[in-house]
Amino acid sequence: MIKNFKWLLLVSLTFAACNSDDDAVTVVDSSDGQPLTSGSANFSKYVALGDSFAAGFSDNALFIKGQEGAYPNILAQQFSLVGGGEFKTPFTNDNIGGLLLGGNVVAGPRLYFNVTPIPVEGVPTTEVTAHLAGSFNNLGVPGAKSFHLLAPGYGNPAGVAAGTANPYFARFASSATTTVLADALSQNPTFFSLWIGGNDELGYATAGGDPAVNPLTPPATFDAAYKGLVTQLVAGGRKGVVANLPVITTLPHFRVIAYNQLTQANLSAGGVSLVNTLNAQLYGPLRNALVFLGQGSRINLLSTTGNNPLLIVDETLPDLSASLKTVLMGGGLDVTTATVMGQIFGRARQALPTDLIVLGASSRIGKVPSVALDGVASPSPSLSQLGVTFPLPDRYVLLPSEVAEIGVATAAYNSTIKTVAEANGLAIVDAESIMADLNKPNGITMNNFTLKATFVTGGMFSLDGVHPSPRGYAFIANKFIEAINGKYGSNLKGVNIGDYQVLFPAKL
Numbered sequence: 001m002i003k004n005f006k007w008l009l010l011v012s013l014t015f016a017a018c019n020s021d022d023d024a025v026t027v028v029d030s031s032d033g034q035p036l037t038s039g040s041a042n043f044s045k046y047v048a049l050g051d052s053f054a055a056g057f058s059d060n061a062l063f064i065k066g067q068e069g070a071y072p073n074i075l076a077q078q079f080s081l082v083g084g085g086e087f088k089t090p091f092t093n094d095n096i097g098g099l100l101l102g103g104n105v106v107a108g109p110r111l112y113f114n115v116t117p118i119p120v121e122g123v124p125t126t127e128v129t130a131h132l133a134g135s136f137n138n139l140g141v142p143g144a145k146s147f148h149l150l151a152p153g154y155g156n157p158a159g160v161a162a163g164t165a166n167p168y169f170a171r172f173a174s175s176a177t178t179t180v181l182a183d184a185l186s187q188n189p190t191f192f193s194l195w196i197g198g199n200d201e202l203g204y205a206t207a208g209g210d211p212a213v214n215p216l217t218p219p220a221t222f223d224a225a226y227k228g229l230v231t232q233l234v235a236g237g238r239k240g241v242v243a244n245l246p247v248i249t250t251l252p253h254f255r256v257i258a259y260n261q262l263t264q265a266n267l268s269a270g271g272v273s274l275v276n277t278l279n280a281q282l283y284g285p286l287r288n289a290l291v292f293l294g295q296g297s298r299i300n301l302l303s304t305t306g307n308n309p310l311l312i313v314d315e316t317l318p319d320l321s322a323s324l325k326t327v328l329m330g331g332g333l334d335v336t337t338a339t340v341m342g343q344i345f346g347r348a349r350q351a352l353p354t355d356l357i358v359l360g361a362s363s364r365i366g367k368v369p370s371v372a373l374d375g376v377a378s379p380s381p382s383l384s385q386l387g388v389t390f391p392l393p394d395r396y397v398l399l400p401s402e403v404a405e406i407g408v409a410t411a412a413y414n415s416t417i418k419t420v421a422e423a424n425g426l427a428i429v430d431a432e433s434i435m436a437d438l439n440k441p442n443g444i445t446m447n448n449f450t451l452k453a454t455f456v457t458g459g460m461f462s463l464d465g466v467h468p469s470p471r472g473y474a475f476i477a478n479k480f481i482e483a484i485n486g487k488y489g490s491n492l493k494g495v496n497i498g499d500y501q502v503l504f505p506a507k508l
Helices: 004-019 066-067 072-082 146-150 180-185 196-207 220-233 275-292 321-330 335-345 357-364 400-423 431-438 470-490
Strands: 046-050 099-100 104-107 111-114 115-118 138-140 191-195 237-245 311-313 348-350 427-429 444-446 449-451
Touching: 046 180, 072 138, 072 146, 072 191, 072 470, 104 335, 111 431, 138 180, 146 220, 180 220, 191 220, 196 400, 220 400, 237 400, 321 335, 335 400, 357 470, 400 427, 431 444, 444 470, 449 470
Parallel strands: 046 138, 046 191, 191 237, 237 427
Antiparallel strands: 099 104, 111 115, 311 348, 444 449
Protein backbone atom coordinates (compact mmCIF):
# COMPACT_ATOMS: atom_id res chain seq x y z
CA MET A 1 0.00 0.00 0.00
CA ILE A 2 2.79 2.37 0.89
CA LYS A 3 4.51 1.71 -2.43
CA ASN A 4 1.26 2.37 -4.32
CA PHE A 5 0.73 5.61 -2.43
CA LYS A 6 4.21 6.83 -3.31
CA TRP A 7 3.63 5.96 -6.95
CA LEU A 8 0.37 7.91 -7.07
CA LEU A 9 2.04 10.88 -5.40
CA LEU A 10 4.83 10.81 -7.98
CA VAL A 11 2.33 10.75 -10.83
CA SER A 12 0.40 13.70 -9.42
CA LEU A 13 3.58 15.73 -8.97
CA THR A 14 4.65 14.94 -12.50
CA PHE A 15 1.26 16.04 -13.83
CA ALA A 16 1.45 19.28 -11.88
CA ALA A 17 4.94 19.97 -13.21
CA CYS A 18 3.82 19.46 -16.81
CA ASN A 19 1.11 22.07 -16.32
CA SER A 20 3.33 24.71 -14.81
CA ASP A 21 2.52 28.24 -15.92
CA ASP A 22 6.14 28.53 -16.94
CA ASP A 23 5.76 25.92 -19.68
CA ALA A 24 4.48 26.75 -23.19
CA VAL A 25 0.93 25.59 -23.89
CA THR A 26 -0.14 24.96 -27.49
CA VAL A 27 -3.39 26.70 -28.39
CA VAL A 28 -5.30 24.66 -30.96
CA ASP A 29 -7.61 27.52 -31.97
CA SER A 30 -4.79 29.79 -33.13
CA SER A 31 -2.88 29.71 -36.40
CA ASP A 32 0.54 29.54 -34.75
CA GLY A 33 -0.08 27.58 -31.55
CA GLN A 34 0.34 30.74 -29.48
CA PRO A 35 -2.37 32.32 -27.30
CA LEU A 36 -5.12 33.88 -29.40
CA THR A 37 -4.78 37.56 -30.09
CA SER A 38 -6.54 40.15 -32.22
CA GLY A 39 -3.22 41.88 -32.81
CA SER A 40 -3.67 45.58 -33.47
CA ALA A 41 -7.25 45.09 -34.67
CA ASN A 42 -10.38 45.64 -32.59
CA PHE A 43 -13.15 43.24 -33.59
CA SER A 44 -15.64 44.23 -30.88
CA LYS A 45 -18.02 45.81 -33.43
CA TYR A 46 -17.66 44.33 -36.91
CA VAL A 47 -19.74 45.36 -39.93
CA ALA A 48 -19.59 43.82 -43.40
CA LEU A 49 -20.40 45.82 -46.53
CA GLY A 50 -20.73 44.27 -49.94
CA ASP A 51 -23.00 42.55 -52.39
CA SER A 52 -24.42 39.04 -52.79
CA PHE A 53 -21.14 37.40 -51.74
CA ALA A 54 -21.26 39.12 -48.36
CA ALA A 55 -24.95 38.24 -48.02
CA GLY A 56 -24.31 34.52 -48.59
CA PHE A 57 -26.24 34.29 -51.86
CA SER A 58 -25.89 30.80 -53.35
CA ASP A 59 -27.58 28.57 -55.93
CA ASN A 60 -29.25 31.64 -57.46
CA ALA A 61 -31.07 32.67 -54.27
CA LEU A 62 -30.78 34.04 -50.76
CA PHE A 63 -31.94 31.66 -48.01
CA ILE A 64 -31.24 31.00 -44.33
CA LYS A 65 -28.66 28.23 -44.63
CA GLY A 66 -26.73 30.15 -47.24
CA GLN A 67 -26.78 33.29 -45.09
CA GLU A 68 -25.54 31.36 -42.06
CA GLY A 69 -22.47 30.29 -44.04
CA ALA A 70 -21.72 33.68 -45.58
CA TYR A 71 -18.05 34.61 -45.24
CA PRO A 72 -18.77 37.60 -42.91
CA ASN A 73 -20.71 35.30 -40.56
CA ILE A 74 -17.77 32.89 -40.47
CA LEU A 75 -15.42 35.81 -39.86
CA ALA A 76 -17.62 37.04 -37.00
CA GLN A 77 -17.50 33.59 -35.40
CA GLN A 78 -13.70 33.73 -35.52
CA PHE A 79 -13.63 37.30 -34.22
CA SER A 80 -15.72 36.23 -31.22
CA LEU A 81 -12.70 34.23 -30.02
CA VAL A 82 -10.73 37.45 -29.55
CA GLY A 83 -13.33 39.91 -28.30
CA GLY A 84 -15.69 40.12 -31.24
CA GLY A 85 -19.25 41.05 -30.35
CA GLU A 86 -22.69 40.08 -31.60
CA PHE A 87 -23.11 39.89 -35.37
CA LYS A 88 -26.67 40.29 -36.67
CA THR A 89 -27.83 39.16 -40.11
CA PRO A 90 -31.13 40.13 -41.82
CA PHE A 91 -32.24 36.54 -42.33
CA THR A 92 -34.84 35.56 -44.90
CA ASN A 93 -37.88 33.52 -43.83
CA ASP A 94 -37.05 30.13 -45.28
CA ASN A 95 -34.65 27.78 -47.05
CA ILE A 96 -36.65 27.89 -50.27
CA GLY A 97 -35.13 31.19 -51.30
CA GLY A 98 -36.62 33.93 -53.44
CA LEU A 99 -38.72 36.99 -52.66
CA LEU A 100 -42.30 38.19 -52.70
CA LEU A 101 -43.36 41.76 -53.41
CA GLY A 102 -46.95 42.38 -52.46
CA GLY A 103 -47.50 38.62 -52.51
CA ASN A 104 -46.10 38.22 -56.03
CA VAL A 105 -42.92 36.23 -56.67
CA VAL A 106 -40.18 38.59 -57.85
CA ALA A 107 -37.23 36.24 -57.23
CA GLY A 108 -37.48 32.49 -57.63
CA PRO A 109 -36.43 29.59 -55.38
CA ARG A 110 -32.90 28.30 -55.03
CA LEU A 111 -31.51 25.56 -57.26
CA TYR A 112 -30.48 22.03 -56.37
CA PHE A 113 -28.80 19.37 -58.47
CA ASN A 114 -30.93 16.59 -59.96
CA VAL A 115 -29.13 15.51 -63.15
CA THR A 116 -29.19 19.24 -63.96
CA PRO A 117 -29.73 22.28 -61.72
CA ILE A 118 -33.47 22.74 -61.09
CA PRO A 119 -35.51 24.85 -58.64
CA VAL A 120 -36.51 23.35 -55.30
CA GLU A 121 -40.20 22.79 -54.65
CA GLY A 122 -42.15 25.45 -52.81
CA VAL A 123 -43.05 29.11 -53.00
CA PRO A 124 -40.94 31.88 -51.41
CA THR A 125 -42.27 33.27 -48.15
CA THR A 126 -39.93 36.23 -47.70
CA GLU A 127 -41.98 39.37 -48.30
CA VAL A 128 -40.00 42.50 -49.21
CA THR A 129 -42.50 44.83 -47.54
CA ALA A 130 -42.34 42.96 -44.21
CA HIS A 131 -39.70 45.25 -42.75
CA LEU A 132 -37.11 43.98 -40.26
CA ALA A 133 -36.55 46.25 -37.26
CA GLY A 134 -33.18 46.98 -35.71
CA SER A 135 -29.65 47.34 -37.02
CA PHE A 136 -27.69 44.63 -38.79
CA ASN A 137 -23.97 43.97 -38.99
CA ASN A 138 -24.14 42.04 -42.25
CA LEU A 139 -24.92 44.70 -44.82
CA GLY A 140 -24.33 42.53 -47.86
CA VAL A 141 -26.92 43.47 -50.49
CA PRO A 142 -27.40 41.16 -53.49
CA GLY A 143 -27.28 43.14 -56.72
CA ALA A 144 -25.55 46.17 -55.22
CA LYS A 145 -22.95 48.02 -57.25
CA SER A 146 -20.25 50.24 -55.75
CA PHE A 147 -22.19 53.49 -56.00
CA HIS A 148 -25.37 51.88 -54.65
CA LEU A 149 -23.82 51.71 -51.18
CA LEU A 150 -23.80 55.52 -51.18
CA ALA A 151 -27.24 56.03 -52.76
CA PRO A 152 -30.03 57.50 -50.57
CA GLY A 153 -33.31 55.66 -51.08
CA TYR A 154 -31.66 52.43 -52.22
CA GLY A 155 -33.70 50.69 -49.51
CA ASN A 156 -37.00 52.49 -50.11
CA PRO A 157 -39.76 49.85 -50.47
CA ALA A 158 -41.75 52.25 -52.64
CA GLY A 159 -39.01 52.20 -55.26
CA VAL A 160 -38.57 48.45 -55.55
CA ALA A 161 -41.24 47.87 -58.19
CA ALA A 162 -39.85 50.69 -60.33
CA GLY A 163 -36.30 49.38 -60.04
CA THR A 164 -34.97 52.43 -58.22
CA ALA A 165 -34.47 50.54 -54.96
CA ASN A 166 -33.12 47.15 -53.96
CA PRO A 167 -35.61 44.57 -52.62
CA TYR A 168 -33.07 42.96 -50.30
CA PHE A 169 -31.98 46.23 -48.70
CA ALA A 170 -35.60 47.42 -48.51
CA ARG A 171 -36.26 44.62 -46.02
CA PHE A 172 -33.82 45.95 -43.41
CA ALA A 173 -32.81 49.54 -44.23
CA SER A 174 -33.19 51.78 -41.18
CA SER A 175 -35.26 54.25 -43.19
CA ALA A 176 -36.52 54.90 -46.70
CA THR A 177 -33.86 57.56 -47.26
CA THR A 178 -30.79 55.99 -45.66
CA THR A 179 -27.75 54.52 -47.41
CA VAL A 180 -26.02 51.20 -46.86
CA LEU A 181 -22.90 53.06 -45.70
CA ALA A 182 -24.90 55.24 -43.29
CA ASP A 183 -26.48 52.18 -41.70
CA ALA A 184 -23.01 50.71 -41.23
CA LEU A 185 -21.47 53.83 -39.72
CA SER A 186 -24.43 54.47 -37.42
CA GLN A 187 -23.31 51.41 -35.43
CA ASN A 188 -19.89 52.93 -34.64
CA PRO A 189 -17.99 49.89 -35.92
CA THR A 190 -14.44 49.13 -34.84
CA PHE A 191 -13.66 46.90 -37.82
CA PHE A 192 -15.12 46.49 -41.31
CA SER A 193 -14.90 44.32 -44.40
CA LEU A 194 -15.64 45.67 -47.86
CA TRP A 195 -15.90 43.54 -50.99
CA ILE A 196 -17.74 45.45 -53.67
CA GLY A 197 -17.46 45.93 -57.44
CA GLY A 198 -18.45 42.53 -58.75
CA ASN A 199 -21.88 43.71 -59.86
CA ASP A 200 -20.38 46.76 -61.53
CA GLU A 201 -19.24 44.35 -64.24
CA LEU A 202 -21.10 41.11 -63.56
CA GLY A 203 -24.53 42.42 -64.53
CA TYR A 204 -23.13 43.58 -67.85
CA ALA A 205 -21.35 40.27 -68.41
CA THR A 206 -24.32 38.03 -67.56
CA ALA A 207 -26.41 40.19 -69.90
CA GLY A 208 -24.03 39.26 -72.71
CA GLY A 209 -22.50 42.73 -72.75
CA ASP A 210 -25.84 44.33 -73.58
CA PRO A 211 -25.84 47.80 -71.94
CA ALA A 212 -29.58 48.11 -72.48
CA VAL A 213 -30.07 45.23 -70.04
CA ASN A 214 -27.33 46.13 -67.54
CA PRO A 215 -24.58 48.70 -68.21
CA LEU A 216 -20.93 48.40 -67.23
CA THR A 217 -19.92 50.89 -64.53
CA PRO A 218 -17.37 53.39 -65.91
CA PRO A 219 -14.04 53.10 -64.06
CA ALA A 220 -14.21 56.78 -63.08
CA THR A 221 -17.57 56.20 -61.40
CA PHE A 222 -16.22 53.17 -59.53
CA ASP A 223 -13.09 55.07 -58.50
CA ALA A 224 -15.09 57.95 -57.01
CA ALA A 225 -17.53 55.63 -55.22
CA TYR A 226 -14.83 53.37 -53.78
CA LYS A 227 -12.73 56.23 -52.50
CA GLY A 228 -15.85 57.79 -50.96
CA LEU A 229 -16.73 54.56 -49.18
CA VAL A 230 -13.28 53.89 -47.76
CA THR A 231 -12.67 57.49 -46.72
CA GLN A 232 -15.69 57.33 -44.41
CA LEU A 233 -15.07 53.77 -43.24
CA VAL A 234 -11.50 54.46 -42.05
CA ALA A 235 -12.37 57.75 -40.31
CA GLY A 236 -10.94 57.85 -36.81
CA GLY A 237 -8.32 55.23 -37.58
CA ARG A 238 -10.78 52.38 -38.06
CA LYS A 239 -9.21 49.20 -39.45
CA GLY A 240 -10.62 46.80 -42.01
CA VAL A 241 -10.12 44.34 -44.84
CA VAL A 242 -11.01 44.71 -48.52
CA ALA A 243 -10.84 42.39 -51.51
CA ASN A 244 -10.18 43.01 -55.17
CA LEU A 245 -12.10 41.43 -58.03
CA PRO A 246 -11.55 38.26 -60.05
CA VAL A 247 -11.63 38.27 -63.83
CA ILE A 248 -15.33 37.44 -63.90
CA THR A 249 -15.35 35.98 -67.39
CA THR A 250 -13.37 33.06 -65.94
CA LEU A 251 -16.28 32.17 -63.63
CA PRO A 252 -17.97 28.83 -64.47
CA HIS A 253 -21.11 30.77 -65.46
CA PHE A 254 -19.36 31.63 -68.72
CA ARG A 255 -17.69 28.27 -69.27
CA VAL A 256 -20.54 25.75 -69.16
CA ILE A 257 -22.25 26.33 -72.52
CA ALA A 258 -19.78 25.66 -75.32
CA TYR A 259 -19.74 27.68 -78.53
CA ASN A 260 -20.40 24.41 -80.43
CA GLN A 261 -23.19 23.26 -78.14
CA LEU A 262 -25.37 21.83 -80.94
CA THR A 263 -24.96 18.06 -80.83
CA GLN A 264 -26.27 15.71 -83.49
CA ALA A 265 -29.05 14.79 -81.05
CA ASN A 266 -30.01 18.46 -80.78
CA LEU A 267 -30.34 18.56 -84.56
CA SER A 268 -32.58 15.53 -84.78
CA ALA A 269 -36.31 14.94 -84.42
CA GLY A 270 -37.78 11.52 -83.68
CA GLY A 271 -34.35 10.01 -84.14
CA VAL A 272 -34.04 11.42 -87.66
CA SER A 273 -31.24 13.91 -88.41
CA LEU A 274 -32.36 17.31 -89.67
CA VAL A 275 -28.87 18.43 -90.64
CA ASN A 276 -29.23 17.85 -94.38
CA THR A 277 -32.64 19.56 -94.39
CA LEU A 278 -31.26 22.57 -92.49
CA ASN A 279 -28.34 22.79 -94.89
CA ALA A 280 -30.59 22.58 -97.98
CA GLN A 281 -33.26 25.01 -96.80
CA LEU A 282 -31.40 27.50 -94.62
CA TYR A 283 -27.65 27.25 -94.10
CA GLY A 284 -26.85 26.53 -97.77
CA PRO A 285 -28.80 29.47 -99.26
CA LEU A 286 -27.52 31.79 -96.51
CA ARG A 287 -23.94 30.76 -97.05
CA ASN A 288 -24.18 31.18 -100.83
CA ALA A 289 -25.61 34.66 -100.42
CA LEU A 290 -22.93 35.63 -97.87
CA VAL A 291 -20.15 34.28 -100.10
CA PHE A 292 -21.50 36.45 -102.91
CA LEU A 293 -21.34 39.44 -100.53
CA GLY A 294 -17.78 38.62 -99.48
CA GLN A 295 -18.86 37.51 -96.00
CA GLY A 296 -18.70 33.73 -96.43
CA SER A 297 -16.90 33.21 -93.11
CA ARG A 298 -20.04 34.10 -91.17
CA ILE A 299 -21.87 30.83 -91.79
CA ASN A 300 -20.77 27.37 -92.90
CA LEU A 301 -22.79 24.25 -93.61
CA LEU A 302 -23.63 22.09 -90.62
CA SER A 303 -21.58 18.96 -90.12
CA THR A 304 -23.33 15.58 -90.08
CA THR A 305 -20.87 14.34 -87.44
CA GLY A 306 -19.83 15.88 -84.14
CA ASN A 307 -20.99 19.15 -82.62
CA ASN A 308 -21.97 22.28 -84.52
CA PRO A 309 -21.60 25.93 -83.51
CA LEU A 310 -24.53 27.95 -82.25
CA LEU A 311 -26.04 30.65 -84.42
CA ILE A 312 -25.57 34.06 -82.74
CA VAL A 313 -26.00 37.78 -83.31
CA ASP A 314 -22.79 39.77 -83.57
CA GLU A 315 -23.71 43.44 -83.26
CA THR A 316 -20.18 44.46 -84.30
CA LEU A 317 -20.74 43.12 -87.83
CA PRO A 318 -21.97 45.32 -90.69
CA ASP A 319 -25.72 44.94 -91.10
CA LEU A 320 -26.32 43.08 -94.35
CA SER A 321 -30.13 42.95 -94.06
CA ALA A 322 -30.85 44.91 -97.25
CA SER A 323 -28.04 43.27 -99.24
CA LEU A 324 -29.08 39.77 -98.16
CA LYS A 325 -32.64 40.44 -99.21
CA THR A 326 -31.52 41.52 -102.67
CA VAL A 327 -29.18 38.57 -103.20
CA LEU A 328 -31.69 36.02 -101.90
CA MET A 329 -34.38 37.41 -104.21
CA GLY A 330 -31.92 37.10 -107.08
CA GLY A 331 -31.52 33.47 -106.10
CA GLY A 332 -35.23 32.85 -106.48
CA LEU A 333 -36.77 33.57 -103.07
CA ASP A 334 -39.98 35.56 -102.89
CA VAL A 335 -39.93 39.11 -101.50
CA THR A 336 -41.53 38.22 -98.17
CA THR A 337 -39.19 35.31 -97.38
CA ALA A 338 -36.11 37.20 -98.55
CA THR A 339 -37.07 40.22 -96.44
CA VAL A 340 -37.56 38.10 -93.31
CA MET A 341 -34.26 36.29 -93.80
CA GLY A 342 -32.48 39.60 -94.30
CA GLN A 343 -33.96 40.92 -91.04
CA ILE A 344 -33.05 37.83 -89.03
CA PHE A 345 -29.58 37.11 -90.40
CA GLY A 346 -28.26 40.59 -91.23
CA ARG A 347 -25.80 40.42 -88.32
CA ALA A 348 -25.81 36.68 -87.69
CA ARG A 349 -22.86 34.32 -87.66
CA GLN A 350 -21.89 31.00 -86.16
CA ALA A 351 -20.19 31.12 -82.77
CA LEU A 352 -16.41 30.78 -82.45
CA PRO A 353 -14.24 29.40 -79.62
CA THR A 354 -13.54 32.98 -78.53
CA ASP A 355 -17.24 33.66 -77.86
CA LEU A 356 -18.56 33.07 -74.35
CA ILE A 357 -22.15 31.88 -73.96
CA VAL A 358 -23.78 32.81 -70.65
CA LEU A 359 -25.28 30.06 -68.51
CA GLY A 360 -28.74 31.61 -68.86
CA ALA A 361 -28.78 30.53 -72.52
CA SER A 362 -28.98 26.89 -71.45
CA SER A 363 -32.73 27.07 -70.92
CA ARG A 364 -33.37 29.02 -74.11
CA ILE A 365 -31.38 27.23 -76.83
CA GLY A 366 -33.82 25.58 -79.24
CA LYS A 367 -36.77 27.51 -77.82
CA VAL A 368 -39.02 30.01 -79.62
CA PRO A 369 -37.69 33.55 -79.12
CA SER A 370 -39.81 35.67 -76.79
CA VAL A 371 -39.76 39.41 -76.27
CA ALA A 372 -40.42 38.90 -72.55
CA LEU A 373 -37.63 36.35 -72.08
CA ASP A 374 -35.17 37.08 -74.86
CA GLY A 375 -35.88 40.67 -75.86
CA VAL A 376 -36.78 39.66 -79.41
CA ALA A 377 -39.36 37.66 -81.37
CA SER A 378 -39.08 35.92 -84.72
CA PRO A 379 -41.06 37.25 -87.69
CA SER A 380 -41.20 33.72 -89.09
CA PRO A 381 -42.67 30.60 -87.42
CA SER A 382 -40.34 28.38 -89.45
CA LEU A 383 -37.25 30.27 -88.25
CA SER A 384 -37.88 30.16 -84.52
CA GLN A 385 -35.36 27.95 -82.75
CA LEU A 386 -32.88 30.02 -80.78
CA GLY A 387 -29.31 29.19 -81.67
CA VAL A 388 -30.38 26.87 -84.50
CA THR A 389 -32.63 28.67 -87.00
CA PHE A 390 -32.74 32.01 -85.16
CA PRO A 391 -29.57 33.61 -83.79
CA LEU A 392 -29.08 33.90 -80.04
CA PRO A 393 -29.50 37.59 -79.18
CA ASP A 394 -26.78 39.79 -77.73
CA ARG A 395 -27.85 39.19 -74.11
CA TYR A 396 -26.68 35.56 -74.26
CA VAL A 397 -23.26 36.03 -75.86
CA LEU A 398 -20.06 37.78 -74.79
CA LEU A 399 -18.06 38.65 -77.88
CA PRO A 400 -14.25 38.89 -77.70
CA SER A 401 -14.51 42.69 -77.79
CA GLU A 402 -16.86 42.61 -74.79
CA VAL A 403 -14.61 40.21 -72.88
CA ALA A 404 -11.74 42.62 -73.49
CA GLU A 405 -13.88 45.58 -72.39
CA ILE A 406 -14.72 43.83 -69.12
CA GLY A 407 -11.06 42.97 -68.62
CA VAL A 408 -10.07 46.62 -68.96
CA ALA A 409 -12.73 47.63 -66.42
CA THR A 410 -11.61 44.92 -63.98
CA ALA A 411 -8.02 46.09 -64.18
CA ALA A 412 -9.11 49.68 -63.52
CA TYR A 413 -11.33 48.69 -60.57
CA ASN A 414 -8.52 46.60 -59.05
CA SER A 415 -6.04 49.42 -59.48
CA THR A 416 -8.35 51.67 -57.46
CA ILE A 417 -8.83 49.01 -54.77
CA LYS A 418 -5.07 48.42 -54.43
CA THR A 419 -4.24 52.13 -54.30
CA VAL A 420 -6.93 52.90 -51.73
CA ALA A 421 -6.11 49.88 -49.56
CA GLU A 422 -2.41 50.69 -49.46
CA ALA A 423 -3.01 54.39 -48.81
CA ASN A 424 -5.21 53.55 -45.81
CA GLY A 425 -3.21 50.63 -44.42
CA LEU A 426 -5.95 48.06 -44.97
CA ALA A 427 -5.63 44.30 -45.30
CA ILE A 428 -6.38 43.13 -48.84
CA VAL A 429 -7.50 39.78 -50.24
CA ASP A 430 -6.20 39.09 -53.75
CA ALA A 431 -9.33 37.48 -55.23
CA GLU A 432 -7.97 37.99 -58.73
CA SER A 433 -5.03 35.66 -58.10
CA ILE A 434 -7.19 33.21 -56.17
CA MET A 435 -9.58 32.88 -59.10
CA ALA A 436 -6.68 32.36 -61.49
CA ASP A 437 -5.42 29.52 -59.29
CA LEU A 438 -8.87 27.95 -59.08
CA ASN A 439 -8.87 27.74 -62.87
CA LYS A 440 -5.53 25.90 -62.97
CA PRO A 441 -5.64 22.10 -63.49
CA ASN A 442 -4.70 21.37 -59.86
CA GLY A 443 -6.93 24.04 -58.34
CA ILE A 444 -6.28 25.06 -54.71
CA THR A 445 -5.91 22.64 -51.80
CA MET A 446 -6.93 23.64 -48.26
CA ASN A 447 -7.44 21.31 -45.27
CA ASN A 448 -6.69 18.39 -47.63
CA PHE A 449 -9.62 19.31 -49.87
CA THR A 450 -9.10 20.53 -53.44
CA LEU A 451 -11.26 23.27 -54.92
CA LYS A 452 -11.52 24.10 -58.61
CA ALA A 453 -13.60 26.47 -60.74
CA THR A 454 -15.22 23.55 -62.58
CA PHE A 455 -19.01 23.80 -62.66
CA VAL A 456 -20.81 21.42 -60.23
CA THR A 457 -17.82 19.13 -59.63
CA GLY A 458 -15.19 21.72 -58.64
CA GLY A 459 -16.52 22.28 -55.13
CA MET A 460 -15.94 26.05 -55.14
CA PHE A 461 -19.06 27.37 -56.86
CA SER A 462 -22.77 26.87 -56.45
CA LEU A 463 -25.24 25.96 -59.18
CA ASP A 464 -25.60 29.48 -60.57
CA GLY A 465 -21.95 29.38 -61.67
CA VAL A 466 -21.20 32.73 -60.02
CA HIS A 467 -21.68 32.49 -56.26
CA PRO A 468 -19.69 30.20 -53.98
CA SER A 469 -20.85 26.91 -52.54
CA PRO A 470 -20.96 26.43 -48.74
CA ARG A 471 -17.40 25.11 -48.87
CA GLY A 472 -16.44 27.94 -51.20
CA TYR A 473 -17.64 30.55 -48.70
CA ALA A 474 -15.65 28.85 -45.92
CA PHE A 475 -12.58 28.95 -48.17
CA ILE A 476 -13.14 32.67 -48.81
CA ALA A 477 -13.50 33.35 -45.08
CA ASN A 478 -10.14 31.66 -44.49
CA LYS A 479 -8.53 33.81 -47.16
CA PHE A 480 -9.90 36.93 -45.44
CA ILE A 481 -8.51 35.66 -42.14
CA GLU A 482 -5.08 35.07 -43.71
CA ALA A 483 -5.05 38.68 -44.95
CA ILE A 484 -6.19 40.03 -41.57
CA ASN A 485 -3.59 37.99 -39.67
CA GLY A 486 -0.87 39.15 -42.02
CA LYS A 487 -1.76 42.83 -41.71
CA TYR A 488 -2.76 43.23 -38.08
CA GLY A 489 -0.81 40.50 -36.30
CA SER A 490 -3.81 38.46 -35.21
CA ASN A 491 -3.50 34.68 -35.24
CA LEU A 492 -6.95 33.35 -35.97
CA LYS A 493 -6.90 29.81 -37.30
CA GLY A 494 -9.92 29.87 -39.59
CA VAL A 495 -12.26 26.97 -40.20
CA ASN A 496 -11.85 23.51 -41.67
CA ILE A 497 -13.50 23.75 -45.08
CA GLY A 498 -14.18 20.02 -44.92
CA ASP A 499 -16.84 20.78 -42.31
CA TYR A 500 -18.86 22.57 -45.01
CA GLN A 501 -20.80 20.71 -47.70
CA VAL A 502 -20.15 21.15 -51.39
CA LEU A 503 -23.77 21.60 -52.49
CA PHE A 504 -27.05 22.07 -50.65
CA PRO A 505 -29.55 19.21 -50.97
CA ALA A 506 -33.18 19.60 -52.10
CA LYS A 507 -34.44 19.62 -48.53
CA LEU A 508 -32.92 21.73 -45.76
